[in-house]
Amino acid sequence: MSRIAYIDGVYQPLNIPGILVEDRGYQFADGVYEVCAIRGGKLLDEARHLDRLDYSLAALDMPPPMSRPALQQVMRETLRRNRVREGILYMQVSRGVAPREHMFNPELKPVLVITARPIAAERRTQIMKKGISVVSVPDQRWARCDIKSISLLPNVLARQSARNAKVQEAWQIDGQGMVTEGAATNAWIVDAKDVLRTRPATHEILNGIVRQVLLDCVADLGLKFEEKPFSLNEALAAKECFSTASTMSVFPVIEIDGQIIGAGKPGDVAKKLSDAYDAVEA
């Protein structure tokens, strides 16, 4: 079955050319995106993703491509046409098509593209069982990482560094030696005093949807918690480290830069939070 994408008003096979050369998303990475998890044919945390999409659009002075109900309808139709039960839905809004010049007309019509693809549910189970390894890389991004912009070159290079090191994720380190976040995940530790820590959601990181859902669970789970930056050294000395993102929810980190973290296997807090996330989304 060929995959079907929604491209600016038309559902069409993904491999048919459809994007115009002067789309500002293509020429300037002038656009935003969202990735929602699909489980059992359902979109997880749909309202939170749509709220964050609105936030990103407003931050870049871009109008929404259509009303929220219309967008939800297109999201569901893309799922249906691709028959995805477990996987991810990708939504991208670019500023629109115009002769190439840096400044823009705020009234340009945005171009919406939506795709969906399956990811085997067993991959999540495997990651929770085995954990992942991480390398650290300098954070080379701009000053508005809270906007989910399609301009992802530093994240792409960070992930490629991970691949070159034969590991799964790269944690980015700011000029003060503090961990900001992963290439496409938020970063967490359980520190030497058993305090669960993640960086506050300032302009330096993306406020992940899984991060938001887990923060709502922390108090009920009776965990000691602080929204406070942590250094690479604190991560290396932590009892547990893990990453979070909609693609897999929780990724226990068992190794950073070749050094074993804690007991070298997925920790109890990561498991507890993964279970709590599954319970919220059930």
Ligand SMILES: Cc1ncc(COP(=O)(O)O)c(C=O)c1O
């Ligand atoms: C840079 C970055 N941080 C964090 C996340 C996690 O966000 P979410 O939980 O919404 O998937 C992502 C997800 O793509 C990301 O790209």
